[in-house]
Amino acid sequence: MKYLKNILTIVVLILVPEFLFSQIKPLDAELTNYQYPFKVYFLDVKSQNNDLKMAYMDVQPKESNGKTIMLLHGKNFNGAYWGKTAKDLSDKGFRVVIPDQIGFGKSSKPQNYQFSFSQLAENTKAVLDHLNIDKAIVLGHSMGGMVATRFTLLYPERVEKLILENPIGLEDYKTFAAYQTIDQAYQSELKNTAESYKNYQLTFYYDNKWKPEYQPWLDLIAGWTLHPDYPKVAWDAALTSDMIYNQPVCYEFKNIKVPTLLIIGTRDRTAIGKDRTPKELQPKMGQYQLLGKKTQQEIRGSKLVELENVGHLPHIEVYDKFWNALYGFIR
Structure with missing residues (x-):
């Protein structure tokens, strides 16, 4: 009997991951059938000879405190993962604007587009202009931190406060990792699966400890890999990886003049191109327990x-701690 139980246990362990992955639904390039936590609007954007649509959510508070906060997503994410943050901010009186960058989420996936952080900042500004918002608090996570940094450098008069949550780009990845062409990056992206994304x-995010609340954010990017549209998504992912590699912001933190908060999960080891870096250098990349302190010193007057023991997504992994840091800074 004990032998039979052991066999059944092994069978369950083998089948459970397959069952979990089998529940992931195919998603088209613009996530047409995926419902975001709030109503989604679309801004028509004419950019680089492309007619594009930029998706965004505009969450209005019941009782306004007169302030707006804009939430900028990371590379492997979209605006949907800000749902709880946006609800709590709205309950506190903030108007919350959450764009999907071009190439991400429900926004257009152009196949001929020169991605740059300056261009993404310009597109983001277009959303604020459309909504007649003159000034906002700007919060960026992961790649969104690089967008938020460039936005702040380009349009400091539009930024009341800046919050960077485990931003990538705190170091120059070109000084570690070998270059890969966009074509090589594209071929690599095409190989992604639900299992590879989860691994x-x-x-890099969760210290090899999986929780059910992480699953929705895996389902979104994994669902793309199951749809015939995936090559379109993979191509833009390759273009934006090239943007991150070739357009560092770390040398310009010293030029940020607005009040800034860094929220840093110190267990994070995210670094672009680590797999293309000599093995002796890999342990030196993505050392957020050091990079957070270094960046605070470079941004005059910033708070850290x-x-x-928190990874790349504080607002998912330890929401209460994230919220206390955020609200304490913007209240």
Whole structure:
């Protein structure tokens, strides 16, 4: 009997991951059948000879405190993962604007587009202009931190405060990792699966400890890999990886003049191109427990909140700690 139980246990362990992945639904390039936590609007954007649509959510508070906060998503995400943050901010009186950058989420996936952080900042500004918002608090996570940094440098008069949550780009990845062409990056992206995405997130985001609340954010990017549209998504992913590699912002933190908060999960080891870096250098990349302190020193007057033993997504992994840091800074 004990032998039979052991066999059944092994069978369950083998089948459970397959069952979990089988529940992931195919998603088209613009996530047409995926419902965001709030109503989605679309701004027509004429950019680089492309007619594009930029998706965004505009969450209005019941009782306004007169302030707007804009939430900028990371590379492997879209505006949907800000749902709880946006609800709590709205309950506190903030108007919350959440764009999907061009090439991400429900926004257009152009196949001929020169992605740059300056262009993404310009597109983001277009959303604020459309909504007649003159000034906003700007919060960027991961790649969104690079967008938020460039936005702040280009349009400081539009930024009341800046919050960077485990931003990538705190170091220059070109000084570690070998270059890969966009074509090579595209071929690499095409190989992604639900399992490979989960393994990446487990390793870099969650310290190899998976929780059910992480699943929705895996389902979104994994669902793309199951749809015939995936090559379109993969191509833009390759273009934006090239943008991150070739357009560092770390040398310009010293030029930020607005009040700034860094929220840093110190367990994070995210670094672009680590797989293309000599093995002896890999351990030196993505050392957020060091990079947070270094960046605070470069941004004059900035505040640093370190979250010990927290990975790349504080607002998912330890929401209460993230919220306390955020609200304490903007209230």
